Amino acid sequence: MGVIKKPVITEKMTAKAETLNQYGFIVDPKANKIQIKKEVEDLYGVQVVSVNTMNYSGKSKSRFTKSGVVTGKTKAFKKAIVTLADGETIDFFSNI
Numbered sequence: 683m684g685v686i687k688k689p690v691i692t693e694k695m696t697a698k699a700e701t702l703n704q705y706g707f708i709v710d711p712k713a714n715k716i717q718i719k720k721e722v723e724d725l726y727g728v729q730v731v732s733v734n735t736m737n738y739s740g741k742s743k744s745r746f747t748k749s750g751v752v753t754g755k756t757k758a759f760k761k762a763i764v765t766l767a768d769g770e771t772i773d774f775f776s777n778i
Contacts (some may be wrong), residue, residue, distance in 0.1 A: 735761070
């Protein structure tokens, strides 16, 4: 797995998969739509219709502790929403 890091399995993405046949993946920030499409087709054996990508920047976080304020930042990442052809599905839970 070079381009795709992990699938996004949330309540919202599960609903999108059931209704719109769209699946989400966390991908390499340097990957383009063509690379993402090729890797999804190779890994899961499905036909990809379209790929939408979005870049998320890291958020600043802080919390108050006994020793003072601790500040940090979450990691930035890139997410891809992949739309499959009609009749195609991806089962993430088949090997559990």
